[in-house]
Amino acid sequence: MAVTTMIGARIHRREDPRLVSGHGRFIDDMTRPHMAFMTVVRSPYAHAKIRSIDASEAKKAPGVHAVYTYADFKDHITGGVPVTAAFVAEKKYVPNQFPIAHDEVVYQGEPVAVVLANESGQAADAALLVKVDYEPLAAVMDIEKAMEKGSPTVHLGAPDNIGWDLTYSPDSPEAFKEAEVVVKERILQQRLFPIAMEGRGVVAEYDGYDKHLTLWTSTQIPHFVRLFVGTACGLAESQVRVIAGPDVGGGFGSKIRPYVEEYLAVIASKLSSRPVKWIEGRSENLVATTHGRGQIFDIEVGAKKDGTLVALKVTQYIDLGGYQGVFGAFQAVACLLSGGAYRWKHIAARTVGVLTNKTSTDPYRGAGRPEATHLVERAIDLVAREIGMDPVELRRKNFATEFPFTNNFGLVYDSGNYGGTLDKALELANYKDLRREQEALRKQGRYLGIGLSTWIEICGLGPSAATAPAAGVALVESSQVRIHPTGGVSVYVGTHSHGQSHDTTFAQIVADTLGVPYDSIEMHHGDTAEGPAMGYGTYGSRSLAVGGMSIRMSCLKVVDKAKKLAAHILEADEADVVFDQGRFHVKGSPEKAKALGEIAFASYGAGLPEGMEQGLEAVSYFDPPNFTWPFGAHICVVEVDPETGAVDMRKYIAVDDCGNVINPMVVEGQLHGGIVQGIAQALFEEVVYDDESGQLRTGTLTDYLVPTANEIPELVLASTVTPSPSNALGVKGIGEAGTIASSAAVINAICDALAPFGIKHVDMPASPDRLWKQIQQAREHSNGERGARK
Amino acid sequence: MKHKVATTVNGSKHEHEVEPRLLLVHYLRDVLGLTGTHIGCDTSQCGACTILVDGKAVKSCTMFAVQAEGRSLTTIEGMAKDGELHPLQQAFWDEHGLQCGYCTPGFIMAAAYLLDQNPNPTEDEIRRGLEGNLCRCTGYVNIVKSVQAAAKTMGGAHAKPAESQSAVRGS
Numbered sequence A: 001m002a003v004t005t006m007i008g009a010r011i012h013r014r015e016d017p018r019l020v021s022g023h024g025r026f027i028d029d030m031t032r033p034h035m036a037f038m039t040v041v042r043s044p045y046a047h048a049k050i051r052s053i054d055a056s057e058a059k060k061a062p063g064v065h066a067v068y069t070y071a072d073f074k075d076h077i078t079g080g081v082p083v084t085a086a087f088v089a090e091k092k093y094v095p096n097q098f099p100i101a102h103d104e105v106v107y108q109g110e111p112v113a114v115v116l117a118n119e120s121g122q123a124a125d126a127a128l129l130v131k132v133d134y135e136p137l138a139a140v141m142d143i144e145k146a147m148e149k150g151s152p153t154v155h156l157g158a159p160d161n162i163g164w165d166l167t168y169s170p171d172s173p174e175a176f177k178e179a180e181v182v183v184k185e186r187i188l189q190q191r192l193f194p195i196a197m198e199g200r201g202v203v204a205e206y207d208g209y210d211k212h213l214t215l216w217t218s219t220q221i222p223h224f225v226r227l228f229v230g231t232a233c234g235l236a237e238s239q240v241r242v243i244a245g246p247d248v249g250g251g252f253g254s255k256i257r258p259y260v261e262e263y264l265a266v267i268a269s270k271l272s273s274r275p276v277k278w279i280e281g282r283s284e285n286l287v288a289t290t291h292g293r294g295q296i297f298d299i300e301v302g303a304k305k306d307g308t309l310v311a312l313k314v315t316q317y318i319d320l321g322g323y324q325g326v327f328g329a330f331q332a333v334a335c336l337l338s339g340g341a342y343r344w345k346h347i348a349a350r351t352v353g354v355l356t357n358k359t360s361t362d363p364y365r366g367a368g369r370p371e372a373t374h375l376v377e378r379a380i381d382l383v384a385r386e387i388g389m390d391p392v393e394l395r396r397k398n399f400a401t402e403f404p405f406t407n408n409f410g411l412v413y414d415s416g417n418y419g420g421t422l423d424k425a426l427e428l429a430n431y432k433d434l435r436r437e438q439e440a441l442r443k444q445g446r447y448l449g450i451g452l453s454t455w456i457e458i459c460g461l462g463p464s465a466a467t468a469p470a471a472g473v474a475l476v477e478s479s480q481v482r483i484h485p486t487g488g489v490s491v492y493v494g495t496h497s498h499g500q501s502h503d504t505t506f507a508q509i510v511a512d513t514l515g516v517p518y519d520s521i522e523m524h525h526g527d528t529a530e531g532p533a534m535g536y537g538t539y540g541s542r543s544l545a546v547g548g549m550s551i552r553m554s555c556l557k558v559v560d561k562a563k564k565l566a567a568h569i570l571e572a573d574e575a576d577v578v579f580d581q582g583r584f585h586v587k588g589s590p591e592k593a594k595a596l597g598e599i600a601f602a603s604y605g606a607g608l609p610e611g612m613e614q615g616l617e618a619v620s621y622f623d624p625p626n627f628t629w630p631f632g633a634h635i636c637v638v639e640v641d642p643e644t645g646a647v648d649m650r651k652y653i654a655v656d657d658c659g660n661v662i663n664p665m666v667v668e669g670q671l672h673g674g675i676v677q678g679i680a681q682a683l684f685e686e687v688v689y690d691d692e693s694g695q696l697r698t699g700t701l702t703d704y705l706v707p708t709a710n711e712i713p714e715l716v717l718a719s720t721v722t723p724s725p726s727n728a729l730g731v732k733g734i735g736e737a738g739t740i741a742s743s744a745a746v747i748n749a750i751c752d753a754l755a756p757f758g759i760k761h762v763d764m765p766a767s768p769d770r771l772w773k774q775i776q777q778a779r780e781h782s783n784g785e786r787g788a789r790k
Numbered sequence B: 001m002k003h004k005v006a007t008t009v010n011g012s013k014h015e016h017e018v019e020p021r022l023l024l025v026h027y028l029r030d031v032l033g034l035t036g037t038h039i040g041c042d043t044s045q046c047g048a049c050t051i052l053v054d055g056k057a058v059k060s061c062t063m064f065a066v067q068a069e070g071r072s073l074t075t076i077e078g079m080a081k082d083g084e085l086h087p088l089q090q091a092f093w094d095e096h097g098l099q100c101g102y103c104t105p106g107f108i109m110a111a112a113y114l115l116d117q118n119p120n121p122t123e124d125e126i127r128r129g130l131e132g133n134l135c136r137c138t139g140y141v142n143i144v145k146s147v148q149a150a151a152k153t154m155g156g157a158h159a160k161p162a163e164s165q166s167a168v169r170g171s
Helices: A016-020 A056-060 A120-127 A143-147 A173-177 A222-232 A260-272 A282-288 A328-336 A369-387 A391-398 A418-429 A431-443 A464-471 A502-514 A543-569 A596-603 A664-683 A737-753 A768-789 B024-031 B087-094 B104-117 B123-129 B141-153
Strands: A036-042 A048-054 A064-069 A111-117 A131-136 A162-169 A181-192 A201-207 A212-217 A240-244 A276-279 A292-303 A309-321 A346-355 A447-453 A477-483 A489-493 A521-525 A577-580 A583-586 A589-595 A617-622 A631-640 A647-657 A715-719 B003-009 B012-018 B050-053 B056-059 B072-074
Touching: A016 B087, A016 B104, A036 A120, A036 A260, A036 A282, A048 A111, A056 A064, A056 A120, A064 A120, A064 A260, A111 A120, A111 A260, A143 A309, A143 A346, A162 A328, A173 A292, A173 A309, A173 A346, A181 A369, A201 A260, A212 A222, A212 A260, A222 A240, A222 A260, A260 A276, A292 A328, A292 A369, A309 A328, A309 A369, A328 A346, A328 A369, A369 A391, A369 A447, A369 A737, A391 A418, A391 A447, A418 A431, A418 A447, A418 A631, A418 A647, A418 A715, A431 A447, A431 A631, A447 A737, A477 A502, A477 A543, A477 A596, A489 A502, A489 A543, A502 A521, A502 A543, A543 A577, A543 A583, A543 A596, A543 A617, A577 A589, A583 A596, A589 A596, A631 A737, A647 A664, A647 A737, A664 A715, A664 A737, A664 B141, B012 B024, B050 B104, B056 B104, B087 B104, B087 B141, B104 B123, B104 B141, B123 B141
Parallel strands: A036 A276, A212 A240, A309 A346, A489 A521, A647 A715, B003 B072
Antiparallel strands: A036 A111, A048 A131, A064 A111, A162 A346, A181 A292, A201 A212, A201 A276, A292 A309, A447 A631, A477 A489, A477 A617, A577 A583, A583 A589, A631 A647, B003 B012, B050 B056, B050 B072
16 A cells, blocks of 8 residues: 555645636626626515516516516526435424425515626616515514414415424433522524635526537535536436536535526526626525524523433424525524433433525524534533532533443444543643633733534534435445546545635545655546546545545545556466555566556557456445544633723633544644634624514624634644544544634633633624623622621 | 727737726626636625736726726736746645636635735735735635745745645655
8 A cells, every 4th residue: 555645634725826816706796698697686575575567677677688587587497406315303394495486585685686787787777677675474483482373474374384293302300300500591593604715606597409508616516516416407417517626715604505696597597698707796695695693592401419410301402594595404403412421321402493584594603503512512501500510520520431431312422532532621721720710800800711522523424324315315425536547636526615725635535645746636526527427525524534435435446446457467366466555566576567557558549458458447335334422622721801892802722633644734724714703602602683674783794793813812723633434534523623622612701700600601703792781680680699698 | 079098918918998887807807808807796895806907906896997007007907927937826726726716716826916915925924915805715825835935936034935734744
């Protein structure tokens, strides 16, 4: 075998020269001859009937080619946007989402018409002239009110607003009998905007003569777009080429589904016989692209006074929006991971999906796993507070320590060393000194808080045995490796890279597995016209553990064939041929070696062994035996000013374990960004709708605080390495880890800081305003108590 | 009615008739074909469209093209000279200062102005100097390191060297 020289090395990214010099190729950079620009006319109402649409003025506006409404699309699109079959088996109500509204709109931003014009400004101008006569209806905005009997419904005529209601594991009063203390809390997960820096966009070019569609789109899942959008628009996959990007400016889960504008642009191109381009503006993005989180958790925790965790009861309510998200139900995984890194006798869990007149929620970085971490890490701290135990000791006492570890829902954690990452984090933080400093500062009326998050996650989605029944699709991954006659290597993979650095890290794997120069390898992804028939895309921290493994498999198949041919050329028995660093030789005669490139050249020529076909290339589909289970320990240190409610983050330490590492520079980058997205949820970000009118109140980036460099503290990273037994590379995944871990660490730190006020729980975002009010209430409460005692 | 606008962009002279409402960023992208300047919002928050106007960092969505009359503009495409990356571009590459790369041109242009004004900034000055730009991938950690590294190669006398973030690695 090749020795490992590239795997584990800090290789600088091959993606970067074009991106730092302004030569990236993003969707808005794409132009085609005779292209028309599409503007989408969207509902300003959260819920309304459409009485009529008058496009006569718009059609007369300068540069306008056409205005299309439901009536134009209805015979060209079959069905609607797909919703994954299960994740949650007991779906009650799944309203069909046709890509454009017919006679009712159910969220602000739902498309009602599209305008095509020569220039984007002309299309935008004409869109203002489309007269839509709406009859506003009661908007259902609050998920608790939406669940009440007699609530208005999100869709007229619907039975109720319940999308699903599933109990994974029933409540057990028995289980709580052993508990000596019981703590209850309601934990909110506010709605978030994903905000990839590049919004979405589409260029659809339908060729009516060849009956062929080329669709450029800013997506994480080109093959699924081809499958779902193409099929719904009456085209076979062989007639459709989808190109993601070619460069895609971030995704964070918001680009993992087929979107209505893709269907609309395809049919608009077909109807107008022009290439059609649609580019999402940012304010449009905030209503048209899916949101994340939007959940309420009611939890009840039972423990013994010595800190032994006994029982947990979790009820999750998810704000689905007007239509169920394509992968929205995946977020119910929060229930299955609600036990975190700990041993529990019993966990009861129920998930309820509730429709509201808002934009759909769908996975956003971490999807279900940040929520699980947040609730269980809060639960641990609440119990620690209740019994007066150090939260570090409570964690240690209850960690799963034997691996593989089967959790209460039958999920098998592949490997772990939870105490190991915790020890390292405590050491880096000087935990004991911090506690002493906290004590001293409290005497001065200053409030330091130390928060822990000993997180786990499920990733590497995922084994077909689990994902096919759960998602309706087997989330395996494909690859193709080609050795050209002169030795160059082309690699195609079904995952997609939009910042994850796959072109670099996957080439590192290929270089080591084939023993060829890194620079001789060309990586390809994101174009359905190339490589294997199906690709499964990028989400769920899966690309390396599934896609990387698939590439390795294809490389090994190529080596296997090359070895047979090498034996033939070297006139030796195959069993005596050794493959070492890209060269084949007969045992004991390393001086007479044949390079892989030489074998490749021979493979396309004459004189092959009996029965061997020409060529040196292979296709593989990797179906992992299990998910992978990264973990880690984060410590956040904050000081809260009780007079202003301001949080000063003094330190953030993250010790993470994602198994073997291909490129530590890339892993650190993923952690940085992920941690900051979780900090952003904890402190800054919140999507706010007006409960009465249904209007989005955070409708531009002026109203929604995406943190800048100025809001973010220094991050201290470290790691341990516990290889995954689930794949031969021993890798796990790191794309979402930071976000999964960090919100809990921050909020635990704030609650710890405010313990002297008797504050046990703080919701997100922990804005100065929210904290100041909570501190004031706590002070009034304690003054009142003192008053009462007098 | 269209108006004439004459500018120098990355050293080349251009003259066009444009609509008065055309934003400078659209002029650069759609008229001149310089698509390295990106658009990430519609309220001037994100800074992806930052360029230099007579040497000063400007969000090009905040100017009309006609306001650039007679000005000298530098975009990300004008930063590399004779096939050599600008030290900031090199530093972003070296320090992994980008992931998806969409915000990167704006950060590099904003940082160019920052270092022009203050060749030897502290970390705090860098963070404050870049607060007009948003990045969603990097958490800003390696962007700050990139600017520190560029300051060093560009000759800032006391620029702090970029330190490795990870104090400890391996088990």
